[in-house]
Amino acid sequence: ESMKPILAVARHFTPEVNARIDRDFEPRWNPNEQPWTQDELLQAADGADAVLVSPVNKLDARFFSLLSNSVKVIATFSVGYDHIDLAAAHARGIPVSHTPGVLTDATADVGMLLLLGASRRAYEAQQRLRSGLWASSKGDLLGWSLQGKVLGIYGMGRIGQALAHRARAFGMQVHYNNRSRLSPDEEQGAVFHEDAASLLRVSQFLSLNAPASQDTRHFLRTENIDLLPAGAIVINTARGALVNDDDLITALKSGRIAAAGLDVFEGEPKLNPGYLDLPNAFLLPHIGSATVETRTAMGMLALDNIEAVLKGRPAPTLLRN
Ligand code: 8YV
Numbered sequence: 001e002s003m004k005p006i007l008a009v010a011r012h013f014t015p016e017v018n019a020r021i022d023r024d025f026e027p028r029w030n031p032n033e034q035p036w037t038q039d040e041l042l043q044a045a046d047g048a049d050a051v052l053v054s055p056v057n058k059l060d061a062r063f064f065s066l067l068s069n070s071v072k073v074i075a076t077f078s079v080g081y082d083h084i085d086l087a088a089a090h091a092r093g094i095p096v097s098h099t100p101g102v103l104t105d106a107t108a109d110v111g112m113l114l115l116l117g118a119s120r121r122a123y124e125a126q127q128r129l130r131s132g133l134w135a136s137s138k139g140d141l142l143g144w145s146l147q148g149k150v151l152g153i154y155g156m157g158r159i160g161q162a163l164a165h166r167a168r169a170f171g172m173q174v175h176y177n178n179r180s181r182l183s184p185d186e187e188q189g190a191v192f193h194e195d196a197a198s199l200l201r202v203s204q205f206l207s208l209n210a211p212a213s214q215d216t217r218h219f220l221r222t223e224n225i226d227l228l229p230a231g232a233i234v235i236n237t238a239r240g241a242l243v244n245d246d247d248l249i250t251a252l253k254s255g256r257i258a259a260a261g262l263d264v265f266e267g268e269p270k271l272n273p274g275y276l277d278l279p280n281a282f283l284l285p286h287i288g289s290a291t292v293e294t295r296t297a298m299g300m301l302a303l304d305n306i307e308a309v310l311k312g313r314p315a316p317t318l319l320r321n
Contacts, residue, residue: 114261152203
């Protein structure tokens with residue numbers, strides 16, 4: 001029997017995925033609760049054939065300048081790849097794969113959870129109930145309806161389109177901004193805005209669904225917040241880097257933005273402490289793709305890519321420059 005390839009594995013996955021790794025590879029598991037530091041990852045990758053990482057691992061130019069020559073492929077357990085310097089990887093001839101498609105529905109579901117949680121004040125309601133205050137004679141905890149409202153989607157890729165599909169079922173009118181206009185079949189009646197400012201002006205609800213990049217960094221800052229209708233509701237399942245936290249916190253405090261639902265944060269797992277005191281911030285710890293089914297599919301797709309590259313076959317979801 002031929003030797004199994006050596007795989008540096010930066011985290012653990014679902015039991016099915018872990019079992020496949022143990023069966024088909026010679027794994028070097030991260031034994032710690034904490035993510036590997038870059039130097040620990042480099043050490044684990046020394047002599048390995050492949051490396052499996054996630055967005056907590058930063059694979060920058062330094063990483064690729066120090067990475068062992070033995071590594072033939074890198075897979076990230078994510079659709080997002082802003083944590084990887086692709087140009088540096090490709091300059092060294094190392095293909096990088098990601099996991100598009102399999103997490104689209106789970107992430108769009110969390111988009112709805114955030115829209116509903118923020119608009120129906122689910123965090124305040126939970127707090128009231130748990131502190132023994134069922135209701136107050138001075139007034140009920142009133143939120144804002146989705147029915148008939150405009151949902152603006154900034155970044156209309158796979159997840160944006162899946163969110164649009166769900167939002168339509170809730171009676172929302174979908175508008176979007178994207179680098180290019182979708183086909184009518186993909187649009188499903190959503191209204192295209194060529195520039196983001198025009199989208200913001202109509203968005204009673206706004207969902208951030210663009211990848212993090214230099215172009216999208218701090219898209220949600222005061223200058224753009226001021227274009228939204230007063231009392232707009234904002235959600236983010238994409239990347240924290242799309243938001244200027246201080247500006248959003250200021251707008252949530254003043255009520256300029258009525259509520260926010262956030263699953264991702266700049267600098268996560270640390271987050272701006274200003275969010276923690278806000279009753280109108282509905283916060284989740286990056287659980288967009290976190291279902292058993294989705295996480296298993298992501299792991300399997302990551303391993304399919306690694307195996308394909310190592311066996312010289314076409315890999316299903318490699319990233320291009
Ligand atoms: C993470 C994500 O990969 O797919 C992405 O881009 O951010 C998530 O699915 C997941 O939280 C594991 O780190």
